[in-house]
Amino acid sequence: MYKIRIHGRGGQGAKKAAKMIGLAAFKMGKQVQDFALYGAERRGAPVMSFVRINDDPILERGYVDDPDVVLVLDRTLLDLVNVADGLSENGVLLVNSEHKPDIDTPAEVKNVDATSIALDTIGKPIFNTTMLGALAKFTNIISIDALNWAIEEELSKYPQKLIEANKTAVRKCYEVAK
16 A cells, blocks of 8 residues: 655645545546545644555555655645654655755655746646646656546636646656656
């Protein structure tokens, strides 16, 4: 089973990102679970979302305490939350940041400036979907084609121009991720 934990702030789209990851994996024929942890938090408060992906039915329930990948949508959370908690040495910590953060973890730490990419392509700091391009690149757990389908599905209520801009941002993030 492949497990993903997403850290963000209320209003940054951590829940929607988890849903799009789940949709993309489902499109690829996988069994999925995606859900968020939030209560009466207000916009800007730390939140988490989780995704489990497997070939077989997923019987496990509860929070993802031992993720294979952690996505951090907002680098300021690094000072507030132990985002690497439970992440194995074979795991990947992917942070939305211009610079690779100095964080104590045996896992591989990657960064991508998803905010700048989103501003350049979408015209707004919508970096939750943008970060999914880097996730696809670094993990190969979801494909760009499946991710584009998930974006179409999840954003279907929005103007097509915004959907296409999100897909462009994902592609650009995928291409620049190293």
